[in-house]
Amino acid sequence: MHAFELAQKIKNVEGQALCLENLGILYWNIGRLEDSLGSYQKALFIAESHNLNELKKRCQNAIEIYKLYREGKDFRASNEYSKSIESFKKAIFVSRQLGCQEHELKCLRQLSLSYEDSNNLKEFFYLNEIALKIAGNINHKREEGRCLINIGNFFRRVANYSQALNYYDQALNISKNTKDKKDESICLNNIGIIYQGLGDYERALEYLKNALIIDQYLKDDINISMDLNNIGAIFRAKGINSGHQDELCRSLYYFNKCLQYTRNSICMKDKIKIKKKTEVQALNNIGTVLIDLKNMNKAKEYLLLGHRKAVEIKDLEIRSMVLVNLGIVYLNQNNYKESKESLQNAIKLANEIDNKQILWEAHFGLGQCYEKTHKYFQSVECYKNAVDVIDMIRSKIVLDSYNAGFARDKIKVYESLISLLYRMSMRNPSVEISREIFNITEKAKARAFLENLVLSKVDINSRLSPKLRKSENEISNRIFFLKQQLFDSDLSEKRRKELIIELHREEDKYVSLISKVKLEVPKLRNLISLEPCRLEQIQQNLLNKNTALIEYFLGENQSIMFLITKNEFCVFSLPSRIKIENSIRAFLKVLSNYPHGKFKGILAAKRIYNELIFPAEKKISAFINNLIIIPDGILYYLPFEALIKNMKDQIHVDRYLIEDYRISYSPSSSILLFLSRNHHKQDSIKGLLAFGNPFYPFKTPARRNEKIIYAEVFEELLLNTGFIIYPLPYSGREVLKISKYFGHEKRDIFLKKNAKEEIIKEISLINYKIIHFACHALLDEEFPFRSALILAIDDDMKEDGFLQVREIYNLKLDADLVVLSACQTGRGKLEKGEGILGFPRIFFYVGAKSVVLSLWKINDKSTSVFMDYFYYYLSQGNEKTQALRKAKLKMLESKFNHPFYWAAYILNGDFDSPIIFK
16 A cells, blocks of 8 residues: 555556555455455556556456456355356466466365365365465465365365364464464364364363354354354263263253354355354254253254255255264154165265265164164174274374274274174074174274284384474473473462463374374375284184183173184173173272282172183183283273182182183284284393382472472373372382392393483383383373373483373384383273273383283382292293283282282283293
8 A cells, every 4th residue: 555655646657556456466365355356446447547458457357356256156155056166267267367376276265165065075175285285385374274274174074084183283373373363263163073073072172162262252153153063062972972961961052052143143145054054053963962862852853954954055964964863863763764764865965975974873873773673684784884984984093092082982883783793693603603793893992002003113203204303302392391390389370370281282282293293104194904803813823722812892782702712712792881890890999909908809709700701611621721811891900810710619719810820911802913923123132121219309208298399290280180209119129129130231220310211212222121110100091191100300300200101102112021010000091992091002002012010009019029029930931921920829828918919910912922031
């Protein structure tokens, strides 16, 4: 404008027209299209008045582009997609004639949206890629961000959540840098939706609530209604997962509020379709909650209204969603004909628009419909179709915890298939069906673990781009800097809270970065999902004549147990998951509480043995002396060693299971097979690396129960519990005892102030056969990346002393054995199907073949005794499981004979290899 005013002063007519033309481009770029049109019209008037023919032609073209652009949007709002596409294509043609990439860019993006609405996702993606390159070339950040949002939308619609999250994250950074609150809200909303799909409900809520705050500030009723709808979806997912009806009622409140906002909102013509779609989504979601609350008649009322409106706006995606839920209502009302018709129509539409989420839900519902009408073979086919779609989606999720979260509400599909096949095999016994049941169980269990275990063998760091490597260093340094600030005792409470929020944001960035890393490395991005092992592979390659494998699958209505030996395979029916949980909870409490007197769980140990082992006992031959347990659900917390065989004759006395068998564990048979095949590449130079009795700076021994400033910080950062860090003097003795079994040149031990985190990061861990930690451990079940092994803490440290899971990910081991001699290192976030997300999992990823861990808070003194026994038997050439068994038998003969002192220690992973002590 200043240049235009100057041109007016000096009466430079051509200069005035050129300024107006440039002003038209600027207004176009910032989305002020009416002002852009006005500038071009003024420039055209001057050009026509003064015979500026070239300028006249350019302005005419720009005005034509504007008209075609508006026409294209209007046609799209009226669902006339072919006309909309034709208008935008003409606008792009004219833009290219004009040679104006700014006009071409916006028209390309709008053309892509018309293709998206007409369900041509391939063209939608292609056009946004072209537009993104143009935006980068002309440094148009706002358009670049919007193209990234659209590409994120493409990946979300095709159920590639990791890629979607990556693009949304890039767009969010741009919107923040350009201070574009509207786009920031869109990004926050979309990221929240992705986190919901990945099962991370708390993080999803955080993003969605931030989006709502922005939209309320902008007074954008349409976006507010969308935010409310998505928040309601989070509470519904939480309610289903937790079984808490109050969460479902809360979701109903948000959905109704969304419906109210949508119906009362006034919007521009091009927003009417979004408004109507949001209304249908709210009606559909209210219907789903009413289904959850068993109010089928009311649910049908909302869903039928939603379906009618979905047909009116010609939105195939939301229509197929409503049809799935209508099918479920009809199924619950035993109206199988209507249910089947609705679900089949949903499948047809979902295939047409390539919506994987709707597709698996529809196949699952149809499978239930066929099962109810006793058409079992059709039901099995539908369940398998649902499983295939779920597996396809899951294979594209690169981050372990997200993979597990995504699978959480899908285990019911595998469970339904397994249960149906088992009942079919009971009616018509078939070896083929029994084998299929096992193979499907392996598909359901620890898939994220298995696939990430394979990915972990790729050398990622050497393949990182300099940009990502720089980002990783910057985030890590920022996290360390924030932690150091938190240790300042003069901090105000307000500042501490601000720093903690900032730290959590940096940790979130680190998690997102790991996802980007795995997407960038070609070998990781293109890796085909690894198929779980089959029964024949287990029998041929894992088991010998002395070993039996017992695998469990806990279901809502029925549980399954498999017994596998070299030549035998049997399937047994067990009680439901709830019954098994109720059966063993009290026993676990008796085991894990500090003992006062004799063991009071003998009767429970016998009962649980009869429930979980006895059905297979007759099939376990006298040659079997080694048991591999593949647990499920709460069984991950049960040490089978402490179960007691109930000898009914008078000759034999009752015996703990450990007295007859060596026992080890694994999250799945496939993982165990992978670990057994993953032979080491080199002979380790040293035998032992051990850390013990780390220095924790208490003022006086008399105040050992007082929390120190460091513990206070990490209590709030990691756990929000009453965790207390106290000295572990016997852990130092433990390390000294076990080190005597190794020559001086074959061991490195670090005690007290020397047991530092920086040692772990500086030395070559790949040189050690055994790595032993005798220290405290902090567990964060909500955010596993924050869990930590607590090493030495002092005032002059390069590191903070908390070796967090996110840091362990960057280590590289080649260890036969990692021993986590710390409290509850075998616990963590328990995910359906996936098992425990905790320390053992991480150490397997970074190179351990097996891990010894603890299931509860262990005693410092007895642990020292136990570990001495364990390492003695290892040094005598015993296999890992045999050494562990003999150590437990020695404890049974000592004053530490209560299972509390010895049953907590279990071995996960490779079980049958000795460790050569040289």
